[in-house]
Amino acid sequence: MAASSTQIEQLIAPVVVDMGFEFWGLEYQTQSGSTLLRIFIESEDGISVDHCAEVSRQLSLMLDVEDPIQGVYRLEVSSPGMARPFFTLDQYRRHIGFMVKVKLRFGFDGRKQFKGLLTGIENDELLIQEGEDEYCLPFEAIEKGSMIPQFD
Template identity: 50%
Template sequence: MSGKLTELEAMVVPIVEALGYRCWGIEYLSQGRHTLLRVYIDHDDGISVEACAEVSRQVSAVLDVEDPITGDYTLEVSSPGMDRPLFTLEQFADHVGEQAKIRLRVPYEGRRNFQGVIRGVEGDEIILQVDEHEYLLPIDSIDKSNIIPRF
């Protein structure tokens, strides 16, 4: 995890929790002059547009004072949704048996993209079954992962 992301999490998570929500995860994407900070919030009763606006106002106020992001940035606050991204080992463990798409930062066995069933967590690795093969994917090598919703 990058130092900037760790710094932002240390600022944002307490704000989200103080407002009564869970911070599901944070994405920090900086590409040239375009920076995006995406904050996913969750609650047992779901997330409304008003909840996102409330968290956005509070997080924005703190970021304006602390100024951890140089230059202009876009702040997005949303629920994780049905195709929720997975950030932590605990989140993967909570979704055992579900289909997921995982993209790695660097290729593993010649590929970066995997789609399969989450079978569990072992140490700091995710067990993903793709067809008849099980892969152990280190959480630190995962660039992006999402649940594939079932309808």
């Protein structure tokens, strides 16, 4: 049986942290028989290609031993980048004052997608301002979210 993304995260996160990086999150996708495991790492000093290669080598060794993914898969390691995806409430909290976009699991106010300024977080709800309107979106309702890069 294939492991869940939570089980894979429990294997991967300690390795990344032990190497001196922050484990930002992972995407685990299977499409048309092809499996992709994308790992995001972060550091206060930034992430280089060499960092990604080093983490990829260590994770490959561990994944070969633990074998949580059935069949062939592709492993990618990268920084979250400028349009960084968000995986935790704390990651949103660290980006208050930035433009974000979120996709909800279910409709809210007749919509599933919101783009705007993240003005705060209260009671595990994101406060997103779109023009004159402000929306309170429960974190648990968010399917996917990311930062919108601003080039001023």
